[in-house]
Amino acid sequence: MPADAPVFGPAPASSGSARHHSSSLGSAHPHSFSAPASMTQRRHVPSPIAASGAFFPPHEEIVAGCRTFVTSYFQLGFLPKAIFIQSITRSLNSVSPFLLSCILSISARFTQVLVQRYGGSGRATENFLRIARTMVPAEMYEPTLERTQAFFLLAISEWGNGDKDRSSIHMGVAVRMASMLKLHREETYYLPPGAPAEQVIRAESARRTFWMIHSQENLHAGYSSPAPFPHEDITARLPCDEHDFAFGVHPTPRSVLPGTTPALMQPDSAKSPHRCLFATLIQAHNLWGQVARRACRSDLKMNGAEPWEPGSEYQILTQELRKFEEEMPERHKWSAWNLRGWKSEQLHIAYLAVVMVLKVSNIVERRIYLDEILFSVNNPHNTVSPKTRGAPEGFWKTMSNELFSNVLELHEQIQAFFAMRSRGEGFPAILVFCVYICGSLGSYLWRYPQLCPRVADEAEEISMKSLRVLGDLHQAWPTSTRWQQGLQQIASPMSSAGGSSHSGSISGDSPPTSCGTSIRSGYTTHKNAFAGATKETEPRTIVDDSVIDPRLSATTQDGPKWHNEPTTSTGLFWNETGRMQSSDPDAEVFSNELFEAEMSTLLTEDAQFGWLDFERGAG
Incomplete structure (x- = not known):
């Protein structure tokens, strides 16, 4: 797919990328599923995945790992849950093996059948990391939405696995691909009136991909690390709620991230009481990024303002945090009652990622x-x-x-x-x-x-x-x-x-x-x-x-x-x-x-x- 093509347009049915994906997945564990005939003719070619000793499990175990991914770890994510699970259940060829291996590298540690098959959560994770890494050289030079998602997930898995250098590099690839695909620009998601639900869902998936990258970069923000996308360059609005995403409904209006161009033009749109949980999560993680980037004492010494002075960074950030928490939708604020409610909708982990990160932001700012x-x-x-x-x-x-x-x-x-x-x-x-x-x-x-x-x-x-x-x-x-x-x-x-x-x-x-x-x-x-x-x-x-x-x-x-x-x-x-x-x-x-x-x-x-x-x- 060309870098400037609409990310939500229909993908070519027989692209070279698709042929590569079928080859990788088919040669990894050929008895688990059927591969295209063209790939069957070339199975004598040694597979780098097979050489690594890693392999995909049977079909039903792959589906189990994908279910774990969408129901617990990434409850708010870029995959339309029902459509994705239905597609992967019907055919493994509906998703690239690179993206699939990156998904499983995160969820395998929490999927009991995969833990049992590979002899432990660490071994299960390492199996899929090895599969994904063998594909990296062939996947990193042509930006597509699927590849952007895959590199993002690979970076998440590696960060959690303690390999932070690889994680940083692969996250950088995801950031660069997102930039080349212009995922930070609202015009990228333009759809004509009456666009089919499938295109609406794909556009929303792309939008969510960008915001998940942005959010994760804030979670792991360093003391003086620059933001990958300056706010003045971001015109993309925040994601819609889960119901609109599932049904392919084009929502209006959308919330925005404070500091971005749309927020400067419409300040009230950043604090709408009707914004969705995903929008609140991104805004909360953005505040954490600001706290984390100034958490080093040497940074404070460069700023002459004392914390009790009205214009100090401490006063500005604590006031922003206080105001943000006061203006949050009632259902997004912390209470055991709200936690039970979000659990009934299988969004409790995402809800906790909002309220806990806000608490940690308040703590670290004073710590x-x-x-x-x-x-x-x-x-x-x-x-x-x-x-x-x-x-x-x-x-x-x-x-x-x-x-x-x-x-x-x-x-x-x-x-x-x-x-x-x-x-x-x-x-x-x-x-x-x-x-x-x-x-x-x-x-x-x-x-x-x-x-x-x-x-x-x-x-x-x-x-x-x-x-x-x-x-x-x-x-x-x-x-x-x-x-x-x-x-x-x-x-x-x-x-x-x-x-x-x-x-x-x-x-x-x-x-x-x-x-x-x-x-x-x-x-x-x-x-x-x-x-x-x-x-x-x-x-x-x-x-x-x-x-x-x-x-x-x-x-x-x-x-x-x-x-x-x-x-x-x-x-x-x-x-x-x-x-x-x-x-x-x-x-x-x-x-x-x-x-x-x-x-x-x-x-x-x-x-x-x-x-x-x-x-x-x-x-």
């Missing part, structure tokens, strides 16, 4: 200033610190209350999701990151209850329940393993403190955890405290300081240093009673390196947890 919040709490009358000087009375306290109120609400959302989640149900990796952020801040509040006394009583429950949920969820997405490990390392010392009175002794190398696992840890425990711990022992007298602030840990390679050793660097931070010293203000605050590690591990594979990277550091 940036956790150093300043803690300093202010511990030094209420100190006005000489450059970190807090000039702030209005009560500013940091208000920010802290807002931060942990959002953490508490995110915890409520996570527990509601986990309580009604069906066994084996798919979910996007971003939800696992939401659990990690919730649990890590719960652990900090457990460690420092003075941060927010109003929520402090909930901190232990938030931390440990998040750890349990993460322990169950992280196995589906390998990229989230480090989030689970990081949270386990933060929470385990405090969990050990609480349980030490019930057990005779606790090993500092293998602490008990809520996940029932034992791992080599980079943190150390306080031997003397453990020896005589009681129920009244406060967690902060037992937790190793380097878990909270790596600046306080020794840098020698001679092994861990304990609190009873005179040379320990933590003497600057703790006095003999286990309380924080106040002589060195800088020793009382969190290091922002931990926050940057949390964000970087979400956004890039290059980031190292450092002191949390116990698997690499041990041994």
Whole structure:
């Protein structure tokens, strides 16, 4: 298909692309389905897929994987669900094997028959990734809608599988193809009056493809990564609701993304109370992209405005988030009632991807200033610190209350999701990151209850329940393993403190955890405290300081240093009673390196947890 051809026009019945697709799929597992006669004559030609050892499963198992894809992982997507499942059930030749392998590389890990066939979720995923990758060289030089969709899904699968370099490259291919097909321009989707429903559906599929690429790029936005499509270049309006998509109805009017040309011309169209869930999801993820791109401290230092100043980025973004949440349609706002309603329509995962990402946006925007919040709490009358000087009375306290109120609400959302989640149900990796952020801040509040006394009583429950949920969820997405490990390392010392009175002794190398696992840890425990711990022992007298602030840990390679050793660097931070010293203000605050590690591990594979990277550091 030419790059400038209408993306929703009828595809040629016998294009070279179609012949290539039949060849790839037919040679992968020839006994599973019938291949065209022309391909049967050429089956003696060695297949790169066969050479890789990967293969497609029988027809009915492919259909099962596709059902999982459209009903759980991508509940809001570019595939018309009923038509797609019906087509793939009738004939595998109705979809290209490249797109099919990319779909299955995401859904296989959640499809029981595929997990059983390939011997595990990881092996099932890797099988379809190998199939897709063998096709990449032949698929990447002619932009089509199907190929754009396939490269997008391949990038999603690779990101979740921990291969973020490949993911970034393949997402770049999808972005470039979308640009060449002009999917960001509204004129691309023009249809004549009375266009058949099939063309309306194909046009909507193309529109949704663009917005899913845009949304996913925002979810994985880096500290200073540029947006792939500048808002001033986007004229495409947002997707329609699921009913119009299913029936091929051309909706008017459509909602728009704030900041784009249509939104500047019609501001009210961006906040319509009648907009669909898909439109709200894209708008919410766009806000998260703005938060993520400024989450690095070095970015803040470049901006001279303090967070309490009216024109600061903090004030602008928090006001945008607050206004957006207030103007959301009632059914899109968080409540357990709404979650049940969306579950009845099989759109609950998409709904959670809206409300959870909004909570995380509010949390991360304030988490940036956790150093300043803690300093202010511990030094209420100190006005000489450059970190807090000039702030209005009560500013940091208000920010802290807002931060942990959002953490508490995110915890409520996570527990509601986990309580009604069906066994084996798919979910996007971003939800696992939401659990990690919730649990890590719960652990900090457990460690420092003075941060927010109003929520402090909930901190232990938030931390440990998040750890349990993460322990169950992280196995589906390998990229989230480090989030689970990081949270386990933060929470385990405090969990050990609480349980030490019930057990005779606790090993500092293998602490008990809520996940029932034992791992080599980079943190150390306080031997003397453990020896005589009681129920009244406060967690902060037992937790190793380097878990909270790596600046306080020794840098020698001679092994861990304990609190009873005179040379320990933590003497600057703790006095003999286990309380924080106040002589060195800088020793009382969190290091922002931990926050940057949390964000970087979400956004890039290059980031190292450092002191949390116990698997690499041990041994």
